[in-house]
Amino acid sequence: MMTSTAVSEVPDSEAPSDQKARSKGSGGNLGRYIIIRLLLIIPTVFILVSMVFLLMHLIGDPITAALGGRLPPDQLAERIHAAGYDRPIFIQYFEYLGQLVTGNFGTTLTTNQQISDIVFEKGAATLELAFYGLIVAFIVGIPLGMLAAYLRDRWPDAMLRVLAILFYATPVFFAGLLLKLVFSVWLKVLPVNGRASPRTELNLQFLDHPTNIYLIDAFRTGNPADIADVLTHAILPGLALGLLTAGIFLRLVRLNVIGTLGQDYVDAARSRGVGEFRLVRKHAYKPALVPIITVIGLQIALLLGGAVLTETTFEWKGLGFTLVEFIKARDFVAVQGIVVFLAVVVAVTNFVVDIIAALIDPRVRY
Amino acid sequence: MSTPVIVKPSIWSRLPLIRELKQSVGWQRGMLIAGLVIIAIFLLTAIFAEWLAPFGYSQLSDENGTFGAQLPPGGAHLLGTTVGGYDVFSRVIWGAQTAALVIIIAVMLSVFAGVILGLVSGYFGGWLDRVLVVVADAVYAFPSLLLAIVMSIVISGGRSGLFTGLMAAAISITVVFIPQYFRVIRSETVRMKAEAFVESAKVIGASNARVMFRHVLRNSTRTLPLILTLNASEAILTLAGLGFLGFGIEPTAAAEWGFDLNKSISDVAAGIWWTSIFPGTAIVLVVLGITLVGESLNDLADPRLRTRHRALTSGAGQTDVDELEENL
Numbered sequence: 001m002m003t004s005t006a007v008s009e010v011p012d013s014e015a016p017s018d019q020k021a022r023s024k025g026s027g028g029n030l031g032r033y034i035i036i037r038l039l040l041i042i043p044t045v046f047i048l049v050s051m052v053f054l055l056m057h058l059i060g061d062p063i064t065a066a067l068g069g070r071l072p073p074d075q076l077a078e079r080i081h082a083a084g085y086d087r088p089i090f091i092q093y094f095e096y097l098g099q100l101v102t103g104n105f106g107t108t109l110t111t112n113q114q115i116s117d118i119v120f121e122k123g124a125a126t127l128e129l130a131f132y133g134l135i136v137a138f139i140v141g142i143p144l145g146m147l148a149a150y151l152r153d154r155w156p157d158a159m160l161r162v163l164a165i166l167f168y169a170t171p172v173f174f175a176g177l178l179l180k181l182v183f184s185v186w187l188k189v190l191p192v193n194g195r196a197s198p199r200t201e202l203n204l205q206f207l208d209h210p211t212n213i214y215l216i217d218a219f220r221t222g223n224p225a226d227i228a229d230v231l232t233h234a235i236l237p238g239l240a241l242g243l244l245t246a247g248i249f250l251r252l253v254r255l256n257v258i259g260t261l262g263q264d265y266v267d268a269a270r271s272r273g274v275g276e277f278r279l280v281r282k283h284a285y286k287p288a289l290v291p292i293i294t295v296i297g298l299q300i301a302l303l304l305g306g307a308v309l310t311e312t313t314f315e316w317k318g319l320g321f322t323l324v325e326f327i328k329a330r331d332f333v334a335v336q337g338i339v340v341f342l343a344v345v346v347a348v349t350n351f352v353v354d355i356i357a358a359l360i361d362p363r364v365r366y
Numbered sequence: 367m368s369t370p371v372i373v374k375p376s377i378w379s380r381l382p383l384i385r386e387l388k389q390s391v392g393w394q395r396g397m398l399i400a401g402l403v404i405i406a407i408f409l410l411t412a413i414f415a416e417w418l419a420p421f422g423y424s425q426l427s428d429e430n431g432t433f434g435a436q437l438p439p440g441g442a443h444l445l446g447t448t449v450g451g452y453d454v455f456s457r458v459i460w461g462a463q464t465a466a467l468v469i470i471i472a473v474m475l476s477v478f479a480g481v482i483l484g485l486v487s488g489y490f491g492g493w494l495d496r497v498l499v500v501v502a503d504a505v506y507a508f509p510s511l512l513l514a515i516v517m518s519i520v521i522s523g524g525r526s527g528l529f530t531g532l533m534a535a536a537i538s539i540t541v542v543f544i545p546q547y548f549r550v551i552r553s554e555t556v557r558m559k560a561e562a563f564v565e566s567a568k569v570i571g572a573s574n575a576r577v578m579f580r581h582v583l584r585n586s587t588r589t590l591p592l593i594l595t596l597n598a599s600e601a602i603l604t605l606a607g608l609g610f611l612g613f614g615i616e617p618t619a620a621a622e623w624g625f626d627l628n629k630s631i632s633d634v635a636a637g638i639w640w641t642s643i644f645p646g647t648a649i650v651l652v653v654l655g656i657t658l659v660g661e662s663l664n665d666l667a668d669p670r671l672r673t674r675h676r677a678l679t680s681g682a683g684q685t686d687v688d689e690l691e692e693n694l
């Protein structure tokens with residue numbers, strides 16, 4: 001059933017929007033765009049889920065992968081049969097799709113937990129880390145990018161560009177190790193690992209309905225020591241993850257501001273005697289931000305990949321950290337569940353980002 | 367795209383890179399040259415690793431007995447030894463060879479697959495084209511590291527020797543990059559298909575294959591060098607990321623920087639800095655070099671970004687000012 005919608009969706013949704021753009025020029029109906037864009041999520045998620053499912057099943061059944069060699073063959077066969085992994089692959093596939101539609105990601109093999117529970121608990125930690133990373137990226141990347149555009153082709157511009165490339169060229173885990181070495185080991189001002197010290201973690205456990213976003217939970221305890229503890233633990237991972245994206249933002253802001261600075265309306269303002277600095281800040285900056293918003297959508301994917309590495313570096317117990325643990329335990333059911341969940345997250349964020357871009361810039365609604 | 371070149375400059379000055387080098391001025395030239403120098407050093411290190419490295423990548427002892435673990439830099443071990451008792455300097459040198467091999471295999475495979483798919487998809491169109499575009503977009507939007515992890519589980523089952531490890535890393539990276547080449551080549555092909563010279567070739571009776579490879583492909587590869595450099599740097603980062611998460615190549619099979627960084631996590635907390643800083647710096651330098659070249663090529667291809675020559679030096683040789691719309 002999902003197959004037919006997925007395949008027929010694409011041409012249907014493209015044709016009318018094309019026609020519309022041709023007949024009416026720019027503009028267009030926002031509501032219609034949102035619906036079309038929403039429907040496009042389905043084939044994207046469907047393709048990724050199918051791909052991950054097929055790839056993970058190429059290596060055989062998950063039970064042999066996890067327990068092979070540790071159980072006698074007859075017991076192994078029994079467990080495979082009980083879990084239904086000896087049935088034809090397409091039956092398993094449709095069953096899996098059916099489970100996913102109801103929000104059931106399955107149960108892990110090694111720890112026998114609901115994968116959806118793991119995803120929501122650990123996902124909160126990853127969300128928190130990604131949030132810190134984005135804040136660092138904005139604070140560092142956007143002002144420096146504007147500065148580089150303003151000082152274009154002079155030496156500070158060259159330095160800033162090399163800095164941006166350095167941010168990008170440094171793998172997040174190496175950046176993390178360096179930051180740790182300097183601030184935790186040599187200067188001893190920030191904690192080495194984890195999301196909070198054990199005492200704070202204990203305090204947070206006692207809240208009813210913890211969100212598992214430690215910053216929110218810490219504010220709910222109202223204890224300043226807990227808030228400070230959570231924040232000091234966040235600085236290094238946030239920086240490690242954020243600087244990577246900051247480099248990309250810096251480059252993008254620079255490129256786009258330079259692009260808009262060459263436009264006629266900026267020339268017009270210049271000829272009226274508006275100063276160069278004001279041109280960058282007031283005239284060229286805002287239009288230059290639109291492409292950045294659309295690019296953030298792609299950054300989400302990079303940020304998630306970076307989060308996996310950052311979490312491993314700092315023992316930040318989020319989804320990435322958990323994913324790596326399950327990979328090491330060869331629990332491929334859990335790996336598949338987490339990867340599929342992340343695919344949904346990426347598709348939905350891209351959708352939201354596209355809608356925001358369409359709200360800001362009517363030209364996007366083709 | 368068909369730019370009328372009236373006076374052809376000499377072949378030497380039309381070679382890629384040489385042409386760009388001549389075109390560049392000021393900081394841009396500095397960045398391009400710095401990048402090229404770093405890449406040259408990296409490649410030379412990779413080629414001559416056997417002679418440059420004092421010890422083998424998996425060597426634990428010499429005639430004076432075992433090396434000992436976590437020795438600080440100095441003496442027989444220029445950059446110290448790791449927790450496993452390997453010589454850091456030798457592993458950094460050998461790591462260049464692994465990195466270079468993986469990049470070359472990964473980039474070649476993905477260019478090959480991406481170009482063929484893009485060409486066929488763009489040229490013939492139809493339902494195959496639609497399906498491929500949706501698949502490519504889906505893969506493109508997905509976190510590349512996760513995809514590479516899934517691929518390396520599939521290829522090597524999570525374990526890796528030398529050849530399987532190298533190939534697993536390379537193929538994992540390939541799958542991630544194919545959509546990028548696919549998208550670029552497909553959109554160029556769709557554009558080229560409408561050109562008059564393609565139609566005239568068809569009228570003469572040229573076969574589809576001939577039109578595709580001789581007329582369309584030759585004119586669609588303009589942006590490839592740029593994506594190639596960007597991908598090469600991404601390939602190193604993905605390889606290192608895989609290694610860091612434990613999908614690397616076993617230390618007895620080859621040296622891999624990401625793997626060494628993974629082993630150094632616990633060293634860092636104990637203040638042992640030499641096991642992480644040197645392999646990490648090697649990664650940063652190589653990515654930096656490749657990205658510097660890629661960025662410079664990008665700027666030089668875009669007239670809005672090119673630092674302008676003073677009036678007397680510009681002029682000839684700058685006929686192609688068609689815009690390179692890089693899709694970010």
